[in-house]
Amino acid sequence: MQVYFMRHGVAERRSEWTRDDDERPLTAAGRDAVRSAGATLMKLGFTAGAVLTSPVARARQTAEIVAGELDLQQVLRDEPRLGHGFGPQALAAILADNRTLDRLVLVGHEPDFSMVIEGLTGARLVMKKGGLARVDVDDVDAPSGELVWLLPPKVLNLS
Numbered sequence: 001m002q003v004y005f006m007r008h009g010v011a012e013r014r015s016e017w018t019r020d021d022d023e024r025p026l027t028a029a030g031r032d033a034v035r036s037a038g039a040t041l042m043k044l045g046f047t048a049g050a051v052l053t054s055p056v057a058r059a060r061q062t063a064e065i066v067a068g069e070l071d072l073q074q075v076l077r078d079e080p081r082l083g084h085g086f087g088p089q090a091l092a093a094i095l096a097d098n099r100t101l102d103r104l105v106l107v108g109h110e111p112d113f114s115m116v117i118e119g120l121t122g123a124r125l126v127m128k129k130g131g132l133a134r135v136d137v138d139d140v141d142a143p144s145g146e147l148v149w150l151l152p153p154k155v156l157n158l159s
């Protein structure tokens with residue numbers, strides 16, 4: 001299974017946000033960058049069997065924009081296990097629940113994604129806001145995988 005980890009786009013500054021952090025939205029620039037990333041992926045012929053998102057506002061907005069650009073709104077779903085504290089056990093359960101898919105997009109947060117990818121692959125990395133990593137997982141019942149690529153937002157925003 002190809003698993004794509006996408007970190008949410010640039011959000012409003014935490015220090016300037018007065019409400020619940022889970023409601024903190026993308027900035028206008030963050031929305032534009034995510035839209036551009038989705039357009040780039042569309043030009044590359046990218047598709048997926050499902051787009052699962054953390055229910056946190058900035059991740060949900062990222063997923064909605066990318067799914068819209070890729071015409072994947074029909075396979076977009078909230079996945080509470082992708083919220084803060086996402087880890088290896090949550091990933092294993094998500095993969096098991098989606099075992100029939102060839103390609104799965106997960107939209108979520110740092111530092112969770114970097115730690116999970118490191119646990120899967122041994123690769124140490126940091127997911128930049130709006131970045132995308134592909135990990136090929138051979139066995140969803142005992143998840144381990146290979147980091148195939150990591151695209152920083154600068155590469156995705158070429159459209």
